[in-house]
Amino acid sequence: MIGRMIWLTAAWFTWMGVLLFGSAGTLAWLAAWLWLLEWAACGIWIGVWLQRVDPGLLAERMSPFAQRGQSRWDRVFMMVVTVGWCAWLCLIGFDAVRFSWSHVPLWLRVLGAIGVFLDIYFTRGVFAANRYASPVVAIQRERGHTLSDSGPYAHIRHPMYSYAILLLAGTPLMLGSWWGLACVPLMVAGIGWRAVKEERTLAEGLPGYREYLQRVRYRFVPGIW
Template identity: 65%
Template sequence: MIMRLLVQMVASSVVMAGLLFGAAGTLHWAGAWWFLLEWAVLGTWIGLWLARHDPALLAERLKPIVQRQQSRWDRVFMAFTGAVWIGWMILIGLDAGRFHWSAVPGWLSVIGALGIFLCLYGCRYVFRANSFAAPVVKIQSERGHTVSDTGPYAYVRHPMYAAALLFLAGTPLLLGSWWGLLCVPLLIAGIGYRAVREERMLAEQLEGYADYAARVRYRFVPYIW
């Protein structure tokens, strides 16, 4: 399983490098190198931690983003999300690397790197609290799927999505693209749509989720939404 983790991390890093540097038309882009390094190192660290503490969850997270057991609407959503992600990476590469439409201050790039770090580091706490945090929307009945309500789930219903907000905002800042940052509200709206649809399915199919949602009022950010 560790070999599969390493292969997937290398593959994802190579794909993102191809999109970013291909759109930029150059390898002389420090922000992109820092982004890829942060992604690869922290992603591998979390994967190795899961291999030791929760190999069943790691196995789930290494599965394809489109699966047969997955809700049909989520299969469509994930396929669309993949296309949007590719377009976003290309736009950032064209902006920050090739045409230099944007001029993001260095201190904001540092904040962007910090946001990515906090997102990926925070995922570790999500995985510790929820062994069923699969990348797709489905009921994992074969693993005895139950409601998670401890750790960050005691404060918001979707702590991984909340952490993703830091990643989405941090990525264009680190890479130096205001145009990439301009797309972030649309990406957040997409995550919000998925969260609402996911909750409907969980309330219908997962015992105890409706009561949990009634206790924990907020989805992403306490006192906001």
């Protein structure tokens, strides 16, 4: 399974590199190389850890974005997200390098790199608390899907989405694109919409989830939403 994970990671990050360097028009973009290296290295670290503690979750995380039992709206959402993500990386490449529209100070770039790392580090805690953290919205009956309410789930309903905001904001900062950062509120709104839809799906099919919604009030940020 580790071999498959490394192959998938290499393929995905090669494709993202094509988008970034192709839109930038050059391979001489140190920030992009560092971003790809940081995210790939941390991703493999998480994968090796999952293989040791929960190989079933690792297999689920490597599953396709379209699966049997997945809600139709979620399939459409994942297709839109995939296209949007690719377009976003191209916009960042055009902005930060090819046309140099943006000039992000070094300290903010470093802060962005820290944000990317923290997203991946905190997501490890999500996986430790929720062995059903699938990339798609579906009740995993074949895996004995049960409610996860410990760890970060004791405080917010969607910690993985909450931590993803660090990645979404950190990426354009690290790569030096104000235009990329300007897209982040729309992207956060998108995952917020998915969170609401996901809650409805889980409330209908996952025992105890309706009570969980009453017990844990906030989705992303305690005291805010």
